């Protein structure tokens with residue numbers, strides 16, 4: 001099965017159910033399990049249910065992972081990614097989820113800029129490789145202008161789900177089938 005060169009994730013309401021810059025009251029504390037964090041007001045936060053298995057699948061298949069967020073609190077977002085743990089497919093060990101990301105991009109404005117910066121950092125081209133952005137905000141669909149497939153994550157209760165992920169990946173495979181068939185027939 002083919003996979004994109006890189007997958008881009010928004011954070012707030014795509015990977016976890018809050019705006020970390022407005023809903024969380026620092027300092028935050030990790031839970032010993034690595035599955036959640038608690039803020040100073042007692043609010044608990046964890047990844048949406050299917051996020052870990054999706055990260056796992058992408059890493060297992062050599063896909064580069066990019067985070068692209070407009071949050072006003074990147075330091076806090078990094079702390080959340082440090083405290084929330086996932087299983088690294090390379091070792092089978094639980095590691096900070098931040099280690100599963102190849103680059104983290106922050107800032108206001110269009111995510112075209114986040115993605116261009118990420119591609120420069122990773123030395124890949126958005127022109128040659130078709131990437132996917134998963135994001136709850138449909139205004140970010142402007143990334144289509146640079147050939148990035150936009151995948152809307154519409155439900156704040158469920159966030160990024162396995163069914164959205166599988167459907168989008170299937171669409172990506174169909175859109176990119178021509179390239180795959182060409183290379184197969186030239187063998």
Ligand SMILES: [Mg+2]
Pocket residue numbers: 010011012013014135136137
């Ligand atoms: Mg968001």
